[in-house]
C-alpha cells in the first residue's frame with residue numbers, strides 16, 4: 001500500500017486497550033478517566049482479522065500497544081496468533097514494563113510473550129530515580145519495571161529498547177544514569193520529544209526539551225556522538241553512536257525534526273476499532289462498524305486502502321494541535 005505522498009505502509013500499531021496501571025503526566029494524568037466500554041473494545045478475534053487483511057495488503061510488522069497492553073488478559077495468546085499470520089514478519093510490544101515479571105501459570109509474562117514469538121520489547125523508562133519515577137507516572141513501580149526489564153532479558157527477546165520521554169528540568173539529571181543502565185543491560189536507549197497527545201497543558205515551553213538539546217547534554221557525558229544515518233529500527237528514530245563504547249542512542253523528535261514524517265510507514269488501529277492514518281492528525285475511520293456490520297474480506301481490504309489514500313503528508317503537531325483523543329486511547 002502506498003499513499004499519495006509515496007509513504008509505503010507496512011507497519012500497523014495495534015492498541016489492545018485504553019487502560020493502564022500508571023498515570024504518566026504526559027499521557028494520562030491522574031484525572032477521572034472515561035474508559036471504553038467492553039462492547040466498544042475490539043475482541044482479539046476482530047483484531048486478528050484486521051491484521052490478517054492488512055497482511056494481504058503489505059502490512060509486515062505489528063507493534064502491540066495501548067494503554068498498557070499487559071493489563072489485558074490473554075495478551076500472549078493474542079500475540080501468538082499474530083505471529084502465525086502469513087506475511088507478518090515481526091511482532092513487537094510496547095509496555096511500561098511493570099507486568100513483564102508477573103508470573104502466571106509458572107511463567108513470567110515476558111517468557112510467555114517471547115514464547116509467542118514477540119521479538120522486540122519497547123519499555124518506557126523515564127528515570128532510574130524512584131521518586132522521580134513516581135512523580136512522572138504517579139505510581140511507585142520503578143522496582144517492578146526494573147525486574148520486568150530483567151525478565152525480558154532472561155526471556156531472550158532479540159531487542160529491548162528503553163524509551164524516555166524528554167521533560168525539561170527533569171530528564172537533564174537522568175541522562176548519565178539512563179545511558180549507563182542501557183549499556184549494562186545491552187538495551188537500545190531512545191529519547192522521545194514530548195508531543196501534544198494528552199492534555200494540552202503538558203506541552204509547554206516549561207516542559208519541552210528538544211532532541212538537539214538532549215543530544216548536547218548527552219555529549220557532556222559521552223563526548224561527541226557520531227550520527228548513524230544508516231542504522232534504522234523501522235521508525236523515525238535517528239541514531240547516534242558513542243565512539244568510545246559503541247553504544248547507540250536514538251532521538252525521536254516529532255516536534256523539531258522536520259523530516260520526521262518523510263518515511264512514515266504506519267497505520268494505527270485503536271482498541272475501539274478506529275483506523276488512524278497518523279498519530280498527529282484528527283483523521284480516523286470507523287472500522288468497527290464495518291467489521292460488525294458483516295463486511296467481506298474484500299470490503300475490509302478496500303477500507304484499509306481508502307484510509308491509506310487519506311494519509312496526510314505530515315502530522316499537525318506543529319500547528320497548535322489540540323488532541324481530540326488522548327494518547328492512551330490511540331496507542332503510542
Ligand code: SAM
Pocket residue numbers: 020026027065066067068069094095096122123124163164165192193194195196197198327328331332
Ligand atoms: N503503556 C505502554 C508504554 O508506556 O510504553 C505503551 C503505550 S504508551 C502510550 C507508548 C509510548 O508513548 C511510550 O513510550 C510513552 O512514553 C509515549 N508517550 C506517551 N505520551 C507521550 C507524549 N505526550 N509525548 C511523547 N511520547 C508519549
Ligand code: SF4
Pocket residue numbers: 020021022023024027028066067068095096124137328
Ligand atoms: Fe500508561 Fe504508557 Fe501512557 Fe504511561 S505512557 S500512562 S504507562 S499508557
